[in-house]
Amino acid sequence: MSIELKNVTKQFGSVPAVNDVTFGVGDGQLVALLGPSGCGKTTVLRMISGLETPTGGDIFVRGKRVNDVPVQKRNIGFVFQGYALFKSMSVADNIAFGLKIKRWPKADRDARVAELITLLGLKDLERRYPHQLSGGQRQRVALARALAPKPDVLLLDEPFAAVDAKIRQDLREMLVNLHHELKVTTIFVTHDQEEAMEVSNRIVIFDKGRLAQIGTPREVYEEPASEFVARFVGVMNVLDCEVRDGMARFGELEFPTHGVADGQRLRVGFRPYAVQVSNELTAYRHRALLRHTYFLGVLLRLELELPSGLIIRARMSKEEYARLNLSEGREVSMQIRQYRVLAREGESLPPEVSVTHSLALSPGEGI
């Protein structure tokens, strides 16, 4: 393990920002810390860097406890959300700063700066000052500066939040390529689940300062450990069902349950990809009206309305859509191939989840 956190807690005053978090990151991994605003992910990153000291628990780097090692001695590279480039220094001086601190000889320093300039595509910008650069260029300078002293770990705080969509895509690819090439253990913070899925090979999900799940992108998507993870990662149809005759029911939909007493309430969720749709009205059990089709590139999102007025989100590829000869306003048949029980009666639900929930339930609303 390259980095290990054991029962790490951080309190700001009486507010616990990070609560009893334990996880490890292997050598050379590219890990995303994912969660909504204020879930403590940035604080975790800052504690790993040494910019913040944990109020409880231990942090290990390569087996050595680093709680008392000041940030200057941890040999990390940190990329800040706002880049934090030194405004009064040129691009080259920014990149060379850490090398100067570490007293590299001038020749080695120049060579290393040149190397990074090439690696990050910053040719001809060496003499510029940060205020003369575009957002994407600044980001690359920040990366180069962090990488220059050959850090053991690269830490990035919301690295792509401040650039526009097109450049964000380029930068993501660049980060993946860089990681592939340099193999440096990398941890980055993001609130964007799509970004976490696309870039990282492991995702650590936080919810209100606690660890919610850790796994590969596929694992957290297909086997969410909790309702929070299920809702936060990807889109999900969520229904509050009542159990009658051994089935959880909502409107005309029913989901088999095992050993749940009648009269209980269950919360059931299913992904759009788990909804099967056919143009033959008898192919599947339920009839539905195709109300809307959203084009999302290769994939399409369908909005189906059941006779009871319930709206369900489904997904299919463009080719499939064409093959079935579908169009808005057509009647189709459908069934749910796979679902999960998200919560049982009595378990309290986080309030912000309830908001999305009511959206999903009210007919004729939302996506």
Add this chain to the structure above:
Amino acid sequence: MAAIPQRKFAAGQRKSQRGTEESPFVKWTLIAVALLFSLVFLLLPLVNVFAQAFAKGFTVYWEALHHPDTVSAIRLTLLVTVICVPINVLFGLAAAWAITKFDFRGKSLLITLIDLPFSVSPVVAGLMFVVLFGLQGYFGDWLDRNDVKIIFAVPGIVLATLFVTFPFVARELIPIMQAAGSDQEQSALTLGANGWQTFWYVTLPSVKMGLLYGTILCIARCVGEFGAVSVVSGHITGQTDTIPLHVEKLYNEYHGAAAFAVASILAMGALLTLGLKTWLEWREAKMEEGHQPSADSHQLSGAESNVADG
């Protein structure tokens, strides 16, 4: 994004951070030096005014304030203030309005001109009016023949005071109006308001605080101006002495306690100014807090994001 609410807590907590904070020794040394400097140059001069004013007892203090010359100095100072402040507030508004709402050639020159009285020595300012209106001045002969007295009389004091106090309101307003931009005015115009209504209902309320602050500074300077007024007043006791001039006269005539007694009025005015300023800043800070947008506005983005459902 995620970092914003966390950083707010962090600011208070950073103290314990190694590496990004100075060591406690350095920190407290710096604080001690700063405190000592403020003690000598801020606190002691202030406390000393009141201590000296009451050094000879309350009776001396009371008599000094009730002396007819003091009373007439106070009256003159109030008169000058009442004349100068409204004029300069009006000018400040007009100038700030002209500078921020219109584009014209020589705009930066105009801004520089408004700042000019700040950088001209008050004595030189006074002298300039003597050159214009004094006996040997440009208009001196004419004024003398028509028996109009400006220099060594109240009008001269008013003019000199107008000169030194006129940047205050404009200087406060220009940055505020520039920051506010003209979006609000334009939307008011699209809603059918005419120019005057727009000014009255939109522009004025949004610069209210700055206007008040500028006015307070303007009043403080009107009351306290010494150099410029000293040159044009002629120092006629009971007639053309303002409060600061009266303080100087008492001091030169070795009435130390009386000088401090009169000075204590001015010091109280200064404290009042500071108090009002602090209060205004506090109010503004509070209003800004109320306008902070909620950081949770994108709570739902994860659940609604639609590309990754694959």
Add this chain to the structure above:
Amino acid sequence: MGFTLFYLSVLVLVPIAGLFLRVFQLSWPEFWKLATTDRALAAYQLTFGASLVAAFINAIFGTLLAWVLVRYEFPGRRLIDALVDFPFALPTAVAGLTLANLFAANGWLGQFLVPLGIKGAFTPLGVVIALTFVGMPFVVRTLQPVLEHLDRDMEEAAATLGAGRLRTFVSVIAPTLLPPVMTGFALAFARAIGEYGSVVFISGNIPKKTEIAPYLIVIRLEEYDYLGAMALAVVLLVISFALLVAINVLEQWANRFSR
């Protein structure tokens, strides 16, 4: 618009023009003689020397004060923060009065300092003290907002790259603070050169020793030597203008790294 220009010209341009026109009626040697008498030269020397020293003191202690007020929490911080503007709010005559009293042989500070040979009243040092007092808010108030908005991330970035506190201050923080400190310095200097009220009380106005240039103008006026007064005034005015230009240039330079 018209009103603004009219008011501005009546109140500012006409008097300044009047002063210059009067002085231009003099020939150059005449002007030179009036503006550079021994007494005047001594007064310039004191005015500029003391102003420069006072502005330096303010640059150093003002930076320190601003730093302490923004970065640290300590008892009395709010009080001092509010009091920083006190020299602006206090009429200069009162400032001079109380400072003269504080540093006099029997004053609160003078009783300790005078036996040590530090005489504040009626010495050039007194002039420096008064000018330091009136110029103090400038550096603090120009620096404070810059410090408040200073990107903490920049300091943290330096720390993650291995820089210690001193190194961070010297190579990351100081370059950002230098322009506002210099602007504050120039403002304090400009104010000190023209200052009159606070100085006349504490300096004693001894010709060629503790007499500042603005005071000499007043003396010339009282002697009805109008031309002498005007010559001195023109010298001060020209310097004020030059400083005003310098301050504007400084401010533009200070903004070069932003945006």
